[in-house]
Amino acid sequence: MRLSQAFLHTRREDPKEAETISHKLLIRSGMVYPVTGGVYAYLPLGLRVVEKVKRIIEEEMEKVGAQELLMPHLQPLSLWQRTGRDHAFGQNLFSLHDRKGFELCLGPTHEEVITNIVRSQVESYRDLPLLLYQIQTKFRDEVRPRGGIIRAREFMMMDGYSFSASEAELDEVYHKAIHAYGQIFHRLELPAVIVEADSGAIGGKESHEFITPNPSGEDKVIYCENCGYAANEEKAHGIKPDIPPEPPGELEEVSTPGMTTIDEVSSFLSVPPEKTLKALFYSTEEEIIFVVIRGDLKVNEVKLKHILGCFELGLANDDEVRNAGLVPGFASPVGLSGVKIVADDSILKGQNFVAGANRSGFHLKNVNYPRDFKCDLISDIALASTGQGCPHCGQDLRSRQSIELGHVFKLGTIFSEKLSALFSDSRGRQRPIFMGCYGLGVDRMVAAIIEQSHDEKGIIWPRSISPYQVYLCALGMDNPEVRERAEKLYNEFRQKGVEVLFDDRLEPPGVKFNDADLLGIPLRVTVSPRTLKTNSAEIKQRTSKDSSLLPLSGVVEGVRNHPGEH
Numbered sequence: 324m325r326l327s328q329a330f331l332h333t334r335r336e337d338p339k340e341a342e343t344i345s346h347k348l349l350i351r352s353g354m355v356y357p358v359t360g361g362v363y364a365y366l367p368l369g370l371r372v373v374e375k376v377k378r379i380i381e382e383e384m385e386k387v388g389a390q391e392l393l394m395p396h397l398q399p400l401s402l403w404q405r406t407g408r409d410h411a412f413g414q415n416l417f418s419l420h421d422r423k424g425f426e427l428c429l430g431p432t433h434e435e436v437i438t439n440i441v442r443s444q445v446e447s448y449r450d451l452p453l454l455l456y457q458i459q460t461k462f463r464d465e466v467r468p469r470g471g472i473i474r475a476r477e478f479m480m481m482d483g484y485s486f487s488a489s490e491a492e493l494d495e496v497y498h499k500a501i502h503a504y505g506q507i508f509h510r511l512e513l514p515a516v517i518v519e520a521d522s523g524a525i526g527g528k529e530s531h532e533f534i535t536p537n538p539s540g541e542d543k544v545i546y547c548e549n550c551g552y553a554a555n556e557e558k559a560h561g562i563k564p565d566i567p568p569e570p571p572g573e574l575e576e577v578s579t580p581g582m583t584t585i586d587e588v589s590s591f592l593s594v595p596p597e598k599t600l601k602a603l604f605y606s607t608e609e610e611i612i613f614v615v616i617r618g619d620l621k622v623n624e625v626k627l628k629h630i631l632g633c634f635e636l637g638l639a640n641d642d643e644v645r646n647a648g649l650v651p652g653f654a655s656p657v658g659l660s661g662v663k664i665v666a667d668d669s670i671l672k673g674q675n676f677v678a679g680a681n682r683s684g685f686h687l688k689n690v691n692y693p694r695d696f697k698c699d700l701i702s703d704i705a706l707a708s709t710g711q712g713c714p715h716c717g718q719d720l721r722s723r724q725s726i727e728l729g730h731v732f733k734l735g736t737i738f739s740e741k742l743s744a745l746f747s748d749s750r751g752r753q754r755p756i757f758m759g760c761y762g763l764g765v766d767r768m769v770a771a772i773i774e775q776s777h778d779e780k781g782i783i784w785p786r787s788i789s790p791y792q793v794y795l796c797a798l799g800m801d802n803p804e805v806r807e808r809a810e811k812l813y814n815e816f817r818q819k820g821v822e823v824l825f826d827d828r829l830e831p832p833g834v835k836f837n838d839a840d841l842l843g844i845p846l847r848v849t850v851s852p853r854t855l856k857t858n859s860a861e862i863k864q865r866t867s868k869d870s871s872l873l874p875l876s877g878v879v880e881g882v883r884n885h886p887g888e889h
Contacts, residue, residue, distance in 0.1 A: 324825065325825045326824060327827050331367065332353050333842075335837075336351075342469065343470040343471060344777055345470070345473065345773035346471030346473075348777060348841070349472065349770070349773065351841060352781065352841050353366055353369075354366055354790075357471075361465055362475065362476055362477050363472055369790075373479065373769060375787065375789075376768060377481075377765060379507055379787065380458065380507055380765070381458070383503045384454075389454040390456070391458075393459065395430075396462070397427050397428075398427065398433075398435065398436055399425070400428050401426065402435035402439060402742070405741055406737075406741045407741075410634035410635070412431060412463075415431065416464070417429040417462045417463075417464050430461060431461050431463045432480075432482060433484075434758075434760060438744050439742055439744075441455075441486050442739075442742060442743060445486065445744070447746055448749060451486055452485060452495075452496055453485065454484075454485045454486075454496055455486075456481060456483035456484070456761070457481070457483075458479065458481045459480060460477060460479055461478055462476065462477055463476060464476060470541065470770065471770060473541070473726060481761075481765060482761065482762045482763075483761035483763075484760055485497070485760075485761070486744075486756045486757070488754075488757070490757055493758070496759055501517070504533055504729055504731070508533070511772060512776070512785040513771060513772055513775070514775070515728055516535070516725075518531065518534055518544055518555055520532035520730060521555060521625050530731060530732040530733065532727050532730050533730070533763075534726060534727050534728060535726050537771065537775060541724075542556070543555075543723070544559075544724075544725045545561065545708070545720050545722050547716060547718055547720055548718070549716050550713060552720075555727075556707065557625040558625075559720075561705075561708060563620065563672055563705065564672075564711070565672050565673075566597055566672060566673035573689055576687055578684060578685055579591055579592070581684070582652075583651070583652030583653065585599055596618040596619040597619040597673065598676055600615055600676045600677065601616050602655065602679055603638070604639040604643070604647075604654070605627065605637065606638075606643055607631060607636055608633060609633070610663060611639055611663075612663050612665055613654070613656065613663065613664045613665070614627065614667075615667065615698070616666070616667040616705060617667065617673065617676075617705075620667065620705040620708075621706045622705065623705055624636060626703060626704045630702045631665070650681055650683055653680060653682060654681060655681045655686075655687060655690070656698070657678060657680075658696070659681065663699045663700075664697070664698045664699050665698065665702075667701075667702070667704045668702060668703050670692045670698075671692070675688070676689075707720060709721055726770070727767065728767055728771060729764065730762045731759070732759065732760040734757075734758040734759055734760050735758065736756070736757060736758070739755040739756040739758055769788075772784070781843055783843050783865055783866055784844065784865075789822075790824070790842070790844070791844050792844070792846065792882075793823040794839045794842065794844040795812060795813055795850070796835050796839060796847055796849040797809035797849075797851075798832050798835065798849060801829060805850055805852060805855065808855060808860075809825070809850045812848070812860065812879070813825045815878075815879045819879050819883065821879065821883060824844060826839070840865070843865060845864065846864060846865070846882060847861075847862075847865070848860050848861070849861040858875055859873055859875060
């Protein structure tokens with residue numbers, strides 16, 4: 324491609340709306356265009372990158388026996404209603420009506436559709452196992468799209484689905500998919516770690532995420548350097564510190580005027596946060612929930628949502644709290660009735676807590692469970708955090724921000740049972756199919772590669788997905804000899820199958836070199852009056868400060884064999 328004819332416009336300044344490095348560089352390099360919040364157009368160079376990522380995914384999925392298909396963007400909402408996931412996805416689900424009033428949604432994922440398809444095709448255990456996948460655009464009405472294509476409202480995913488006759492067979496396919504993911508990340512030169520994860524609205528009994536550690540990531544991973552335990556913060560568990568035992572004291576009401584936060588109460592009464600009980604109020608689709616947790620911990624809303632079994636969960640506002648007969652800032656489980664109380668198991672690790680007194684301006688000292696209050700549910704509903712003990716070996720946990728690249732789920736039979744996807748086993752009995760789900764974010768991987776492979780000048784693409792392999796830079800295109808030699812090299816590259824972007828513009832050297840670095844193409848080949856004095860061209864690798872000269876007659880073969888090309 325000639326740059327003078329390319330649909331490409333680069334920028335020197337970072338776009339104001341961009342926060343992450345990948346967001347800035349993708350827009351500056353002219354690879355994507357922001358259409359509206361969380362929605363991006365891929366321009367020609369960016370699309371070349373995406374197509375190469377997709378090709379690698381297709382090749383590795385086919386190696387493990389997966390078959391590609393393509394499902395529609397539009398899905399009947401009735402399928403989602405049958406599985407209950409119209410509520411689970413909530414407002415993230417784009418829904419609409421056609422002109423006849425038929426309810427549809429734009430697919431954020433395709434479990435319902437693929438299950439319905441397989442239900443109509445599979446009859447016997449002889450038809451199983453199956454591993455099907457697609458690379459498709461998905462839609463989620465994110466409240467806060469961020470990071471450019473890291474979290475968008477319209478995005479590309481590879482989603483695979485496996486169908487098996489038994490749990491053991493599902494396990495085999497699950498590990499095949501994990502192996503394929505490992506090969507994909509290896510070819511993309513993208514460091515990836517597998518961690519335990521929450522299944523979220525997808526469902527299933529077991530799931531794992533593939534993440535790449537990066538400060539721009541929105542996911543926090545909790546991990547142990549000693550034994551290798553690693554889990555997404557939503558799923559992670561930690562050993563909470565014990566409080567030294569002491570005899571239970573007498574319940575005592577104390578004045579705490581205007582003290583409504585844990586820090587204020589802790590400081591005013593000279594007690595550490597772990598000796599206080601924090602009260603939080605959540606609303607579900609049905610009721611107000613009173614949550615009690617030790618003051619040094621935070622509530623993990625994903626864990627809380629799971630134990631409540633609700634679809635919608637959010638912090639209640641002060642009016643909702645007062646209408647439930649509670650006092651914001653001074654609420655207590657002591658003496659409370661008529662409200663469901665859910666407690667974190669940290670209340671079992673300590674005595675003589677400070678808690679609200681259920682009247683403004685007062686707290687209670689020496690609150691103990693179960694002497695002073697009862698709970699409807701007690702479970703681990705706390706966020707694991709740095710410094711807590713590892714649940715496997717007891718050593719200190721650490722945390723790091725990460726970008727999620729992919730997610731795999733053992734769905735079991737939850738979808739096949741709800742949608743009647745059955746098969747006849749070897750004895751002729753009708754049984755639900757065991758399913759797995761395998762998601763991989765195409766856009767996210769592109770962004771993650773840039774986040775971990777760039778410098779102050781621009782992107783540094785791995786060879787496997789670079790939009791072009793060579794940036795042919797002609798300095799002085801108004802010089803007849805430069806033009807002739809550069810044109811000849813351009814044609815030779817194309818004849819030999821080398822992907823080349825030819826900068827044939829009448830621009831100064833600084834502009835051309837800056838664009839070459841910004842676009843991140845692995846090799847730059849420069850033809851100029853200076854190099855032609857020795858009948859040569861300058862070869863420079865994107866990651867190297869040094870360059871070398873090659874005779875013009877050997878440039879094409881030299882580039883094809885250059886270490887930067889492997």
